[in-house]
Amino acid sequence: MNAIRRYWEDIMERLFTQEEELWLYRKVQGFTERGQQVKRATFAIRPYHRVTYDRDQYVDYLISVHLYIKDGLKSYLEEGVYSCCCYVQGDEIIEQTTLTEKLLSPSKANLTPQFIEKEEELRSPFSYDRREAVRYAEQWWDSYNPAYKHFDVDCTNYISQCLRAGGAPMLGQHNRSKGWWYSGKSWSYSWAVAHSLRWYLSGARKGLIASEASEANQLSPGDIICYDFQGDGRFDHTTIVVNKDSQGEPLVNAHTTNSRQRFWAYTDSTAYTPNIQYKFFHIGG
The missing domain is CATH 3.10.450 (Nuclear Transport Factor 2; Chain: A,)
Incomplete structure (x- = not known):
């Protein structure tokens, strides 16, 4: 022995x-x-x-x-x-x-949500508790809240939990292709799929809303970054800003490859390519 x-x-x-x-x-x-x-x-x-x-x-x-x-x-x-x-x-x-990163297969990743809002409606803001969202992100960065399903590719599920902990309102229950929601045994595509959440954040006018920033350093703790590693229009990964370095650049937490206070650009990722594209979202409009 x-x-x-x-x-x-x-x-x-x-x-x-x-x-x-x-x-x-x-x-x-x-x-x-x-x-x-x-x-x-x-x-x-x-x-x-x-x-x-x-x-x-x-x-x-x-x-x-x-x-x-x-x-x-x-x-x-x-x-x-x-x-x-x-x-x-x-x-x-x-x-x-x-x-360092595990990605969804293309057949599961290209899910674009439908919006239940009317295009002419103005965005309706909500009160977002950034401190609570970050506290949740820090608490669960390397473990899994038993109140939620754990996915094999868990990055967006984890981010959605952080947003929910910060008070983001759910909308569109029971139709998986609409809104952003989780009900225990079912959930919207935008809750758990990176590509779906990216498009939901771009278009939602009620419930969980966000505005797009042009640079990463414009984000604050509690904001979200979406990643298209191949630059092919299909977004593969999602992170949450939990801190900023001395230059004002975001440090992020993520799941699937569980990581904490990682530099936002992911140039050290095995999924990184020179064609990588990012979307930066300020939560709350």
């Missing part, structure tokens, strides 16, 4: 591969370009699924990253939990991948 444990520990020590080192290098390079310093970094690797054929193994594991960032007179802690997998043949790692 001790020999098996030592063998497995040796394999795990070598799972932190050159690919992951490059990914972390890009992340650290981003801090340097923004005039920030990584003062302390801690990492933890933990396997959660393993399939073995003789001495061949397929291993799924998580890397938990904690980075203490010095940002001028400020400091903050960036945290993230990233999914990885590798194929081990004997005692040699044959193939390894790190996945």
Whole structure:
């Protein structure tokens, strides 16, 4: 038993591969370009699924990253939990991948909501408690509120929960293609699908409303950023602003790849492409 444990520990020590080192290098390079310093970094690797054929193994594991960032007179802690997998043949790692973002398949991602409001109606503002939305985002960034369904691609579901915690009103219950709502056993597409929420925020005139900003630094904690990684018009990801760095740039929380106080641009993401497009939404009109 001790020999098996030592063998497995040796394999795990070598799972932190050159690919992951490059990914972390890009992340650290981003801090340097923004005039920030990584003062302390801690990492933890933990396997959660393993399939073995003789001495061949397929291993799924998580890397938990904690980075203490010095940002001028400020400091903050960036945290993230990233999914990885590798194929081990004997005692040699044959193939390894790190996945920082998991995206919906195109068939599920291209859901554009219908609006139940009349176009001529003026936007109706609501009272948005940004502090409570951020408090919720911080509380649940690396766990899941049992009051809501947990999705495999959970980013927009998590953001919708944050918005709801801040007092965003639900509208359009029982028609999944209309409005923004959650009722326990059912929910609108805009509640859980990034592309749907992006278009809902652009067009809603009642209930959850927002105005579009032209730059990320115009956002405040509690506001929302939507991401189209491929630049193909299909939005894949959603985050919530929880803080701002010394330059006034947003730091965001997200689910699917659970992360906290991550720099908003996601240039360190495995889903990032030079064609990436963003939409910046100020919640509350």
